[in-house]
Amino acid sequence: MANLRISLAVVVVQAVLYRSCEALRCNCTTPPCERNGFQCETDGACMASTSFIEGQEQHIRICIAQDNLVPPGQPFYCLSAEGLLNIHCCYTDYCNSIDLKLPTVTTQAGLGGGYGPDGSWGLVELVAVVAGPLFLLCLLLLTFMFLYQYHQRAYSHRQRLEVEDPSCDHLYMTKDRTLQDLIYDLSTSGSGSGLPLFVQRTVARTIVLQEIIGKGRFGEVWRGRWRGGDVAVKIFSSREERSWFREAEIYQTIMLRHENILGFIAADNKDNGTWTQLWLVSDYHEHGSLFDYLNRYSVTTEGMIKLALSAASGLAHLHMEILGTQGKPGIAHRDLKSKNILVKKNCTCAIADLGLAVRHDSASDTIDIAPNQRVGTKRYMAPEVLDETINMRHFDSFKCADIYALGLVYWEIARRCNTGGIHEDYQLPYYDLVPSDPSIEEMRKLVCDQKLRPNIPNWWQSYEALRVMGKIMRECWYSNGAARLTALRIKKTLSQLSIQEDIKV
Numbered sequence: 001m002a003n004l005r006i007s008l009a010v011v012v013v014q015a016v017l018y019r020s021c022e023a024l025r026c027n028c029t030t031p032p033c034e035r036n037g038f039q040c041e042t043d044g045a046c047m048a049s050t051s052f053i054e055g056q057e058q059h060i061r062i063c064i065a066q067d068n069l070v071p072p073g074q075p076f077y078c079l080s081a082e083g084l085l086n087i088h089c090c091y092t093d094y095c096n097s098i099d100l101k102l103p104t105v106t107t108q109a110g111l112g113g114g115y116g117p118d119g120s121w122g123l124v125e126l127v128a129v130v131a132g133p134l135f136l137l138c139l140l141l142l143t144f145m146f147l148y149q150y151h152q153r154a155y156s157h158r159q160r161l162e163v164e165d166p167s168c169d170h171l172y173m174t175k176d177r178t179l180q181d182l183i184y185d186l187s188t189s190g191s192g193s194g195l196p197l198f199v200q201r202t203v204a205r206t207i208v209l210q211e212i213i214g215k216g217r218f219g220e221v222w223r224g225r226w227r228g229g230d231v232a233v234k235i236f237s238s239r240e241e242r243s244w245f246r247e248a249e250i251y252q253t254i255m256l257r258h259e260n261i262l263g264f265i266a267a268d269n270k271d272n273g274t275w276t277q278l279w280l281v282s283d284y285h286e287h288g289s290l291f292d293y294l295n296r297y298s299v300t301t302e303g304m305i306k307l308a309l310s311a312a313s314g315l316a317h318l319h320m321e322i323l324g325t326q327g328k329p330g331i332a333h334r335d336l337k338s339k340n341i342l343v344k345k346n347c348t349c350a351i352a353d354l355g356l357a358v359r360h361d362s363a364s365d366t367i368d369i370a371p372n373q374r375v376g377t378k379r380y381m382a383p384e385v386l387d388e389t390i391n392m393r394h395f396d397s398f399k400c401a402d403i404y405a406l407g408l409v410y411w412e413i414a415r416r417c418n419t420g421g422i423h424e425d426y427q428l429p430y431y432d433l434v435p436s437d438p439s440i441e442e443m444r445k446l447v448c449d450q451k452l453r454p455n456i457p458n459w460w461q462s463y464e465a466l467r468v469m470g471k472i473m474r475e476c477w478y479s480n481g482a483a484r485l486t487a488l489r490i491k492k493t494l495s496q497l498s499i500q501e502d503i504k505v
C-alpha cells in the first residue's frame, strides 16, 4: 500500500514536471499562426481579447511568452481597458478558445417623446413638452461647463485625470493602426521586450503624474502613479521626437530585459491638438541616479562591489550578442555616466538612458543607424572619440568607448568607499583638471595629448577591494581601445572579488 502511494506520488510529480517543461498550446488568430493551423506554443500564457475597433468587434487570440508576463501577478498584457478592450489570460491548453463579451459600450439613451393619443395636447402637456427639454438642455450645459472648468484646472496642475474618455484612445488607434496590426507586431517579434503598443498606450494614459524628479536636455522626468505603484515618466519635448522614438525602439529590442538595465514599460505619443506629448514610461527607483546616490552617501566595500558588479553585469548584457531567433543584437550605450545609471532599492545598478545607443547587425556587420560623429557627454568621452580616430565601421569600437566610461564611473564609486575610516568627497572624473562644462578641445588636450587620467591614490593598494578596482580602472583607460577589458571580463573579476570578500550578491 505504502509502495503504491509512493509510486503514485512519483507519477504525479513526474506529471507535474512534464507539464511544466511542455509548452502550453493556445489558439492563435494572427497571420503567422495560419501556417500552424491557428495555433501557437508558449512558455507563458494564452490570451484572448475582444475589442471594439472601427465600429466593429474583433476577437484576437495569441500566445504570450513568459518573459512578457510582467509585472508578475498582474501582467500588463492581461489588463483590460474599459470600453475598449476585454482581455483574458489563462494557463491551460487552448483555454483561450473563448469568445469574450464585447467591452461595455455605453449606448445613448434615446429621449422617447410621445404624441398625445389623439394628436391634440392640453396646455399643461404643451408646457411640459417645451419646457422639459429646455430644462434638460440647461442642465446638460451646466454640467459641461463644470466639467470643462474642472478639466482645465486639472491640466493647469499638470496632472492627468485617471479617467479619460476611452473613446479618444479608440479614435487615436483607428487613425493610426488597427489592433490587429498592433498585435501582429507582438507575435512576429516573438518575446520582444515591449508590451503590445495598444497596451502601452492604455498604461501610459492612465498614469497620474505626481512630481518632477529631473530635467535633462530632452525634457523632464516625472514620478507617476499607476495602479497603486510608482513609475518613472520621461517626457520629451516635441522637437526631441527622434530621441523619443530611438530610445523607445532600443528599449523594445528583443531580450533586452535584464535586472541591471532599466525596465521599460511603455511608450506613448499623444497629440493633443497643439503639441505632441512624448512619453517613455519605465520602472521607478527612488534612490535616483548613481550620481545622486554617491553625492548623498558613502559606500561600504560590499556596497562598492555590488554597485560595480551590477553595473558590469548590465553593460555585459547590453554589449552581448545572443544568437538565434530569440536572440538579441549587441548594443553599445555611448553615453554611460553616473547620471545615466540608476540605483535600485537593493543597492544594485540599472543602466538607463539608451537614447544614443547603437545596435549591431552581425549578419551584415553594420550598425543600425548612421552613428553621428561625437555624441555623449564630453567629460566621459573616450580618447578615440575626442580625437575622432574611432573606427565607426567597427561595432566593437563603441563597446570599447563604453568601457572607458565605465572605468570613470568606477573611479567615482571607489572614491566614496569607506575603508579603514577614510572616504573622499564625491567628485566628477577630471574635476581637478577641467572646468564644470568642459569643451571637447579641453578634454582632448587632457586625455589624448597629456594622456592624463583620474588619480588612483597609493593607499588603495593596501586594501584588496580597492586595489582590484584600481587595476580594473587602469585597464579601462588605455588609449588603445582594443586593449581595454571587456564588460564580461570585468564582471568575472568582480564576481571573484565578491566571493573572496564573502559578499552575497
Ligand SMILES: *[C@@H]1O[C@H](CO)[C@@H](O)[C@H](O)[C@H]1NC(C)=O
Pocket: 026, 027, 039, 094, 097, 098
Ligand atoms: C482552438 O483550437 C482548438 C484545437 O485546435 C480547436 O479545436 C478550436 O476550435 C479552436 N477554437 C477556436 C475558437 O478557434
